[in-house]
Amino acid sequence: MARAAVLGRLSWQVATVSAVRRESATARTLVLDVPGWTGHLAGQHVDIRLTAEDGYSAQRSYSISSASEIASEDEATSPIELTVDRLPDGEVSTYLTDVLEVGDQIELRGPLGGWFVWHPDDPRPVLLVGGGSGVVPLAAMLRTRATRDATAPFRLVYSMRSPIEEMYADDRALSAAGVSVHRVYTRKIPPGYPRPPERIIADDLSDPDFGPDRAPQVFVCGPNGFVEAAANLLITLGHSADDIKTERFGPTGGPP
Amino acid sequence: MTTPLDGNSIAGLLRELFGRDMTAATARCDSCGSTGELARAVVYDTAPGVVVRCRECTAVVARVVRAPGRAWLDLRGVSYLQIDLPD
Numbered sequence: 001m002a003r004a005a006v007l008g009r010l011s012w013q014v015a016t017v018s019a020v021r022r023e024s025a026t027a028r029t030l031v032l033d034v035p036g037w038t039g040h041l042a043g044q045h046v047d048i049r050l051t052a053e054d055g056y057s058a059q060r061s062y063s064i065s066s067a068s069e070i071a072s073e074d075e076a077t078s079p080i081e082l083t084v085d086r087l088p089d090g091e092v093s094t095y096l097t098d099v100l101e102v103g104d105q106i107e108l109r110g111p112l113g114g115w116f117v118w119h120p121d122d123p124r125p126v127l128l129v130g131g132g133s134g135v136v137p138l139a140a141m142l143r144t145r146a147t148r149d150a151t152a153p154f155r156l157v158y159s160m161r162s163p164i165e166e167m168y169a170d171d172r173a174l175s176a177a178g179v180s181v182h183r184v185y186t187r188k189i190p191p192g193y194p195r196p197p198e199r200i201i202a203d204d205l206s207d208p209d210f211g212p213d214r215a216p217q218v219f220v221c222g223p224n225g226f227v228e229a230a231a232n233l234l235i236t237l238g239h240s241a242d243d244i245k246t247e248r249f250g251p252t253g254g255p256p
Numbered sequence: 257m258t259t260p261l262d263g264n265s266i267a268g269l270l271r272e273l274f275g276r277d278m279t280a281a282t283a284r285c286d287s288c289g290s291t292g293e294l295a296r297a298v299v300y301d302t303a304p305g306v307v308v309r310c311r312e313c314t315a316v317v318a319r320v321v322r323a324p325g326r327a328w329l330d331l332r333g334v335s336y337l338q339i340d341l342p343d
């Protein structure tokens with residue numbers, strides 16, 4: 001069945017930064033006003049383009065972290081939010097996290113991507129598996145579940161190096177009824193945490209309420225190595241490859 | 257060789273060329289016959305373009321180059337694209 005896709009405009013638009021918010025030790029959320037924005041679906045992303053005075057331009061993709069909204073013809077939607085993880089030698093991410101400030105403008109194209117999307121009217125349980133900044137589009141799905149009062153059971157398996165990198169820690173969408181969160185720390189754990197620091201293993205993905213017999217929809221997002229490892233574990237556990245949707249991020253935090 | 261990403265990473269580029277989202281379109285690899293959504297394909301950045309490879313057999317399915325004012329799209333490795341449309 002063909003689902004209505006949110007097309008937006010095909011061309012680059014100018015977005016204005018209306019607010020910024022620290023999201024973790026290394027990540028910042030940008031709140032952007034985009035004139036004429038007609039909404040997005042949970043899981044979609046935007047392309048960002050920065051152009052220097054000498055004409056040099058760099059382009060990156062960032063997932064939208066805010067809840068899905070679809071506007072009707074004559075109404076505008078709320079601003080959109082992107083969460084940018086600062087990479088120490090990142091050409092674009094350091095600009096977006098260190099330099100960009102409220103009132104500044106950037107070029108933006110989107111919303112993009114109609115496949116890695118969660119539709120709120122889908123009643124299936126949802127297993128979200130995010131590594132590092134891979135949690136960003138999954139947060140949009142959780143927030144959409146909350147704003148639309150959806151009741152599909154959700155489980156987020158969130159892998160990060162250490163607690164200081166955690167994003168959305170206080171977001172009510174993550175502690176809502178019907179949502180469970182399992183945190184995987186790969187390098188440093190909080191004091192007393194029962195799971196030792198190590199990369200994701202089959203046990204981390206084995207909650208029986210989200211097992212293959214429940215046929216959940218699975219979304220896996222993060223760096224290439226993480227997505228490969230998690231997807232292979234899920235297949236080994238018996239999940240159908242058709243039910244697993246994946247999105248890989250590059251070392252720059254987004255595709256080139 | 258850069259870290260490979262997937263078809264989601266060229267959503268914007270493909271939409272520019274096709275006028276619609278193409279990540280959900282299904283392609284058949286002309287080399288091995290497997291089918292899958294473009295979002296699942298392996299994508300390598302080969303600036304000023306990308307190379308798209310079949311995730312099953314690694315054969316090249318498409319090459320896209322985007323230059324100022326125009327683009328080139330080589331789809332020799334694709335038998336067909338299947339696109340969902342509203343009735």
